[in-house]
Amino acid sequence: IPPIYAGLQLEYLKEDLRGDRSGREVYIEECRKQGIVPQSRVLEQIGLPEACFANLLLGHKGGIAVAKCLEQNSITQSLIMSGSGLTPRGTLPVVAALGCNTTLTRIDLSKNILDVAAMETLANAVDPSRHPCQAVQEIVLDRCTLEDRGVCMLMKAMGRHQKLLTLVMSGNAISDSSCHAIGNMLTTNTTLTHLDLSWNNIKANGSMALAQGLTHNKTLLQMNLAWNGLETHGGVAMGQMMHVNCGLTMLDLSATRVTPEAIMVLSEGIKQNTTLLNLQLNDNPLGYDGGRHLMQALQENDVLEVLGLQGVSFSKGTAAGLANFNSNNPDGEYTLNLADPVQRAVAAQLCALETKHPGSWRRFQLNGRSMQFSGQGSMSFASLDFPTSLPTSGSFDLLFKANLGAPADEHVIDKEDLDNMLGQLANPRGSDFHRLDLVRMFAAGHHFTCAQAAQLLSTFGFGDEKVHAALYMFARVVDVQHLAGMLAGFTVRERKGVLRLLGVYRFFNSLNPTGHYCLNLAVEAERMIATKLCDLGSRDGHHKNWRNVKYEQRIAPVLNTGFTDWLIGLPEHGKLAVDYTSYHRPPPKTTPMSSLEWHAFLGMQHSDRESGTPLEDQVMQLKGEVIHLNVTCDQVIQLLGRFKESDDRVEVVVTFFNRIVDMDNFYRVLYALNVLEQGCIVTRLGVFNAVPNLLHCSLHFCLDCSNPEHQDMAKQLVRKAVDSRSKDRSF
Structure with missing residues (x-):
């Protein structure tokens, strides 16, 4: 025996008098057979409950030696081998050893290559019909170049495995074909609580399969789908799943390109869901309408604690289709297909509005059959039990005319909605950055008094987020003359910061917006004013509110004829000059000042x-x-x-x-x-x-x-x- 191996045997023999429970002797012997030098870090760590071999560059021979050690080891419970340079030949024996080991509960093979053969071996190792005594509860396969075929093999075994709690497969090439196998696994597995599929190639069809598997799954608590391509149809599928799922507490859909239409359906799901605590929607183009639908959902959901909106675009340029349905201005004729989730979400909101304002449904047909809610032979709307019993297919034709009086956004928010907002903002788990994201949404759909705005702003700590939140609230307060009251809880520095950013526009009020504006769209406060002018023009029914429009010193003649689609896609930079004229006047026979x-x-x-x-x-x-x-x-x-x-x-x-x-x-x-x-x-x-x-x-x-x-x-x-x-x- 070469001196190096003899010395190692003598050194560790004293530490393991009750036998080779750690597998060190086996490791040393296997290294001798493979003709490699044993790594001192492996010898140090292998006897610990949590062993870390990360970044050791073991190679395929080192992997074989570690695998032999794992077969003998009865001490280590967590093994980290991320970035250890295992080739497919070296990974194969390591994953095979999992079936023989009865104490290892967690293994991290991230940044190693697992080919189809290695995944097949891993599937066999965790298959309880082959190895009933293995104890693995967490497997991390981040950036392991996994292929669909191998993932499908693992999912088939996972359907029978009732011990695994966490599975991480982020940063791979998992596509829609794998998702069908994952979805099938979720319908039968009753132990998995954490599933991470972020940074893969999952598209709409794959997310639909996952949503179907999650629909009746009650054990999965956390699901991460960030940085995949769900887009509209994938986001809609997740929204439909949220209607009935009663297990998920965290769902991450960050950077999945979900659209306002998808957010509309997702928001309807949030209203019904009673378990979700954390929803991450960072880096998505939610648009103004998506933010508005989310805000309405938050007002009806008192369970959700954290809503991630970092990097979210609330630009009106992302609005499209039925996502721009506004429950504050719902009047019109609707022809909806209830089999389409987005159109069904609109129908559900119309049902809720009829409950709130009885008599708003003027002419209604369901699948071509007329229904009357007033007059002789009429039926009760309550007897339909809508939207709970709203059909999932068929045609929905409605003439909606709500007697809401003056435009809803001329009135301040009611106490119930204000209390819901305060509850969301006062959540101690949220940061001021998170609160700022919420204020951006809340401010988009309501008006406030300065006193109400002060209540919302009081949930912030001291800092720039509070100043920027005040800018968003300013454009929505109706009593701007009481601005000092809104800023009463601010420090002198914060108050000066708000007034400095507002400049002369601190006198702007949405109830009397007529005037001349010179706005720098790159400045947050001034872009808020421009966005508000767009909203007001839309509310006026696309009349000729905008006149003498100049953008970047160039006359925009098409805008001089009135409100156009260009305003919906408001640029985020450049100089805008406009004369705005409001069409709201005092009611007839109004008494002037004495x-x-x-x-x-x-x-x-x-x-x-x-x-x-x-x-x-x-x-x-x-x-x-x-x-x-x-x-x-x-x-x-x-x-x-x-x-x-x-x-x-x-x-x-x-x-x-x-x-x-x-x-x-x-x-x-x-x-x-x-x-x-x-x-x-x-x-x-x-x-x-x-x-x-x-x-x-x-x-x-x-x-x-x-x-x-x-x-x-x-x-x-x-x-x-x-x-x-x-x-x-x-x-």
């Missing part, structure tokens, strides 16, 4: 002037104050007398435009301006807004006949001039 109230208001403006407040700032402050005022044209004219600069006078008229109760007299406001100011007003508000009829059209017009709106006005003016040519000189 003379006493108006003079008190003017007195406040005079105090601002006496205090030295710049006129430009006074004009901007009006934007925050005017939302609760209803004024007459004469009162606006009176206020104009306090300003001398044309820019300020034009801004005053634009600011009060949506608060005037006697628009028939608006021509008097225009007549109080000089000709250049008149032209500016007509251009900014739109010619037909500034001049609703031609009875009082003695104004200065600056018309661009390439703009259809301007061209129509020009034609009407010419026609009127021709009609009145014999009486007076109109031009």
Whole structure:
């Protein structure tokens, strides 16, 4: 015997007086047979309960020696061999030894090559019909170049194996064909609790097979499918699975390209699920609509504790198809196929709305059969037990008309929904970064008072996340004049940070958005304002809200005719200039401010002037104050007398435009301006807004006949001039 082997035998013989339970002597002997030098780290670790041979570069001969050792070893319970340079010839005996070892419960073979033969051997080793005494509970095969054929062999054995708890097969080439075998395994296996299939080639069909296997599986607790290509159909399948699965507590769908349609179905599943605690959707293009559906699901689910949204895109550019269904504005005709999960999710939300607002279903047919819920021979909607008993196939035709009053987003969030949001944000397990992601979603679908916003922001610690959360909340508060109350819980540094980022847009209010905007879309606060203007334009029914649009100093003539698809795909950089006109006005017969109230208001403006407040700032402050005022044209004219600069006078008229109760007299406001100011007003508000009829059209017009709106006005003016040519000189 060479001296090196004799020395090793003598050194470790003293440590193992009760026999070679660790297998060291076998390892030394096998190394001698293979003609290699025993690795000291193997000899040190093999007698420990947790042995680590990671990155040892054992090679195939070293693998054979370790395998012989494992057959003898009765001490080690966890063995890590990741990156140990095992070739297929060296891996084969190692996995075969698992069938003989009765104490090893965990083995990590990551970053080694396991070919089909090695996987077949591993399948035989864990097959209880061949090796009933093996004790393996966790197998890690990360980045082992696994092939579908080998995975299918392992899954067949796993169906009978009732000891394995964790299986990691991330970073391989697993495709849809393997997923069918994995799905079949999940239907029969009753012990597996953790399954990691991240970073593979799983597509929609594979995820459907996995979802089918998970549907009635009650033992799997954690499933990782991150960085696969699930996309719409795969995400939809996971959403359908969530409706009935009652085992999963963690599901990772990060970077799986799930779309808003898939999120819509997934959100419906979240509403029904009672076990899921952690859902990871990082790095997915959820879009504005996907975020809105998730937010609604969170309000109905009080079990979910962690929602991962890092790197998520909430851009409206990702919205498509039925995913843009908005329960806050649901009126319309629907023809849905209940066999399609996305369309069925829309039907389920319409059912929930009918329960909340009875009588909203005006004309309904199910599979061509008409059903009436009012009048003689009608049936009760409650008797249908929708959406619980909603069919899974067939046609669904509905005319929906909800009596919701004013647009829902003009009203602040109710207490129940606010409490649900607070519960999500106050979760002690969440970080401020996670809370910021939630606020981005919450802010997209509701309005708040500053006091309510302050409650939500109080869940944050001190830092930049709190400042950025305040930016998102700012665009949704209805009482911007109480901004100081929203920021009451902020430090001086945080408060200054919010106001600095907002700049002059701290006076913006969604209830009176009419005005001129110059926005840098690369700046978060200003892009929030642009996004809000897009939302408001959509709510107004795609009227001509956007005028005189310039993007990157270039005129966008197509936008001058109104709201277009370009606004849905709002760029994330560049300079945007736009004149926005809102079409929401005070209700008919609204009482304007009394003379006493108006003079008190003017007195406040005079105090601002006496205090030295710049006129430009006074004009901007009006934007925050005017939302609760209803004024007459004469009162606006009176206020104009306090300003001398044309820019300020034009801004005053634009600011009060949506608060005037006697628009028939608006021509008097225009007549109080000089000709250049008149032209500016007509251009900014739109010619037909500034001049609703031609009875009082003695104004200065600056018309661009390439703009259809301007061209129509020009034609009407010419026609009127021709009609009145014999009486007076109109031009």
